[in-house]
Amino acid sequence: MSNEFEPTLLAFVCNWCTYTAADLAGTSRMVQQPNLRLVRMMCTGMVDPKYVIKALLSGADGVLVSGCHPGDCHYINGNFKARRRIKLLNEILPQFGIERERVKLTWIGASEGNEFAATVNNFINEIRELGPMEARSMAVI
């Protein structure tokens, strides 16, 4: 893979945990590569798998979904629903020629700014290694 490729990533993050962690990472000036952009959701439980697919088809090379740690969900159990949906989504992605690694689910609590920054940077590096998404150019949706 040439080094020319700069991936674009999207993250669906929950307002109460990961978005707050992203704010903290920002306030603490934890440098992150500029390839990832956030979509604020109220809960990962409202992340419909079609949002992830939409992002992948519209030009995102990787999608991060991140919410509260198990047991900490502001809405009791939304993150567990997200876990099930992303798991199922991961099952079908390869059928469309999309690598499983392109969709990642993490738990990042509100106080874990450093964890957020590290996750973002690592994920961007992983997708850069993975290269551009071949499936998008061939998709007939």
Next chain:
Amino acid sequence: MAKKIGVYVCHCGSNIQGRVNCKGVADYARGLKDVVVSRDYQFMCSDPGQDMIIKDIREYGLSRVVVASCSPRLHEKTFQKACARAGLNPYLMQHACIREHCSWITTKPAEATAKAMHIVEAAVERVGGHQELFSREVDVLPDVMVVGGGIAGIQASLDIAKSGHKVHLVEKSPSIGGHMAQFDKTFPTLDCAACISTPKMVAVSQEPNINLMTWSEVEDVSGFVGNYTVTVKRKARFINEDICTGCGACLEKCPTTALSEFNEGLSMRKAIFRNSPQAVPNTPVIDGSVCKKITKDKCGLCQKICPTGAIDYHMKDTREVFHVGSIVLATGYATMDPTPMAEYGFGKYDEVYTALQFERLNNAVGPTGGQIVMKNGQSPESVAIIHCVGSRDQNYHEYCSRTCCMYALKYDHLIKDKVGHDTKVYNFYIDMRCFGKGYEEFFKRVQEEGVTFIRGRPSEIVQENGKLVVIGEDTLLSMNVRVPVDMVILCTAMQAQDDMPEVARIFGVAQGQDGFFLEEHPKLGPVSTATDGVFLAGACQGPKDIPDAVAHASGGAAQALALAARGKVSISPTTSWINPDICVGCKVCTKLCPYSAIEFDERRQIAVINEAMCKGCGSCAGYCPSGAAQIKHFNENQIFNEIDGLLGMIPDILVETQAEDQA
């Protein structure tokens, strides 16, 4: 009617402008669809900044507003209110964050500017799909629940009760006072802890507005801000509180003993017990796990003795339900058990004490009647006090427990005072942190009393010839030291209570990385939580000394009172809505809803949202196979627009030339 969007890009002084070419972003936004006005300004949150928005809404007839500045968690409400003042529905505003998620974390100006353009474009795309929404106002129930009866819970309860509002104070141990009731003296004034806390404890018991429930625990919380329903489990005390006079005759005769938790395991207590003679309430409690009458139906002595017939061995746990407007959590802290730190020999050597144990040794109603003596009854000739046991330690807790330096100094003084000024006292410290009012002065006073301070954390404690030898290093002298002493006190860390995760789950608050409850904002919201109507007080938010805990508790009380006094609270309209024309009645959502807010209308065969119960979590919208369930303000159309905007194509040439302009 065509949409008219106004875009406002904030410089935030140099916070954003330092990395992002704000003018360039505003110029770029001007070219986006439906944007009629686009400006950049130094401080959008300032009055002139807000006035700019208001003026433009009136002049240009703006129907949508995008503000690109800091995090919406900080200023979204500011700009929503500005829109509302200009007569625009506040939900027609979208707040884009180009500071925390862009300028502050990106090193190259060109990259930061491009990213900011994407973020602004996403907000412009998204805001086009926004709809007018209207907040609901609900009544706030006037009563407040305070959970935890330590000094913070007591302070919060008294503050609220003084205003005339009713307080339900729940405490899980048999009497209130918390850790402060165990202390002997308090730093730096050497006030007797009981002398300053018992007046408050008595005030709680005599306050008609406080419903004190000891030996009780909160089992379940449901509802929302202003309208919480709390179920409290009243554990069986086996003594009728209404009849008992607290005469204490039963305490004399009970033949069964167990280790005293209040005395930190240094002495025994009876199966029927109360923590101290000054306990509030002074009704004893029977420990059902050891009482011979309850476990084996043998004995029954206390019942025979009790002059009022208050003892009832057949008492069962009961449950009471309360309806309150807000909740103050004052569940306090636990001290770390130093047993795992085998190098310090706690539990192995008799004369190694934790700080709380030493506190009880000092206390006039403690196991030794206030005498500082060793297990053999003799006074120690030398004592080592080890700071930071479990605090500031990568293996246990990274944080500083804030109180240990000061109580160690207090012990220094008390040992010199009670045992004699010829007693040698050694402090093994890392740094002395004496930051409070009168603290540094107290440190100086103790130094002048002839206490030895050795800078360095000891590596281990061994026993040689009947003495404990503290082996460590004096980092100021760069020398190894071996200090033989008679007694060692470990200043153990303050840590989150063991049942913190369970309590956090019940009340819907989060825990921070240190295990303590997470406040809304570390600086500007230290008493509120992410859950509206649930406030924090005292050391459950983080380690605190008494003055800090009391001040924090008054803050929590003020927040709860603000809600109660206003009597009304506005509820966010960002709830779910199920389109009756699309819903096929599959009932998937009714089972997914964590709040049972979705009912099935049998006649129309569709699901219907009960807006009063819906919190807008989106569990239904995330799954609805027909797309009928949508969260207002986070609907499919808005999210799709946002994704399109974020992944839009920014002309590279534009970004590069602007970066050169800046450079």
